[in-house]
Amino acid sequence: MSNVRVKICGLSTETTLDAALDAGADLVGFVHFAKSPRHLSLEAAGRLAGRARGRAERVLLLVDPDDDLLAAAIEAVDPDLIQLHGRESPERVAFLRRHGGRPIMKALGIARAEDLAALAVWSDVADRLLLDAKPPPGAALPGGNGIAFDWDLLAQSRLPEHTMLSGGLDAANVAEALARTGLSAVDVSSGVEVRPGEKDPARIAAFVTAARRQPAMRRRG
Numbered sequence: 001m002s003n004v005r006v007k008i009c010g011l012s013t014e015t016t017l018d019a020a021l022d023a024g025a026d027l028v029g030f031v032h033f034a035k036s037p038r039h040l041s042l043e044a045a046g047r048l049a050g051r052a053r054g055r056a057e058r059v060l061l062l063v064d065p066d067d068d069l070l071a072a073a074i075e076a077v078d079p080d081l082i083q084l085h086g087r088e089s090p091e092r093v094a095f096l097r098r099h100g101g102r103p104i105m106k107a108l109g110i111a112r113a114e115d116l117a118a119l120a121v122w123s124d125v126a127d128r129l130l131l132d133a134k135p136p137p138g139a140a141l142p143g144g145n146g147i148a149f150d151w152d153l154l155a156q157s158r159l160p161e162h163t164m165l166s167g168g169l170d171a172a173n174v175a176e177a178l179a180r181t182g183l184s185a186v187d188v189s190s191g192v193e194v195r196p197g198e199k200d201p202a203r204i205a206a207f208v209t210a211a212r213r214q215p216a217m218r219r220r221g
């Protein structure tokens with residue numbers, strides 16, 4: 001039995017949510033960020049989160065939320081975990097965690113070895129870390145761009161427990177990504193879509209299968 005944990009992010013319909021749950025996804029993600037093609041109103045995210053209750057961890061993705069948005073989002077969606085994918089400082093993450101009363105997964109952009117040196121400070125304030133590629137210059141989105149970073153940067157590094165890998169993953173490369181990084185948790189959005197914002201049930205199932213096909217030996221995550 002594989003110990004790889006899989007998150008499918010940016011789900012926006014009952015059909016694709018059910019595909020992720022039926023495939024055995026451990027976490028399902030809903031995006032509330034107006035610029036995203038995966039954006040959901042809080043009401044819509046709440047409906048889907050309710051459908052997934054008890055079957056997977058429900059993750060709400062927010063980008064630099066203000067205090068009012070955090071409160072409204074928790075009220076409407078009741079997420080198990082909040083993914084912060086903006087430019088939140090460590091102090092801000094600690095504040096949002098304290099005031100929201102929900103565990104936080106902080107997304108961090110990785111481009112070079114120096115970016116990894118900064119991880120220690122984050123593991124003190126966030127419950128989990130999500131490593132993603134940095135967005136290209138001028139990109140509208142801080143994530144969900146379907147871009148991978150150099151996985152070999154992670155190979156020799158000591159990463160906090162509960163670190164998840166994301167950025168440009170798909171069914172064809174997830175096995176290699178797991179093997180090269182030694183991580184045991186992965187997150188995908190673009191790589192299971194037919195076009196931005198449109199998830200494909202077959203690609204979701206193929207991704208979960210490919211991630212779980214890996215041998216169980218993992219270093220961390």
Ligand SMILES: O=C(O)c1ccccc1N[C@@H]1O[C@H](COP(=O)(O)O)[C@@H](O)[C@H]1O
Nearest residue numbers: 009036085143144146166167168189190
């Ligand atoms: O998916 C989005 O639209 C999105 C918007 C704003 C911030 C993050 C977003 N997605 C997250 O980005 C990573 C990588 O996605 P991809 O697989 O490379 O498309 C993933 O964690 C998504 O949750």
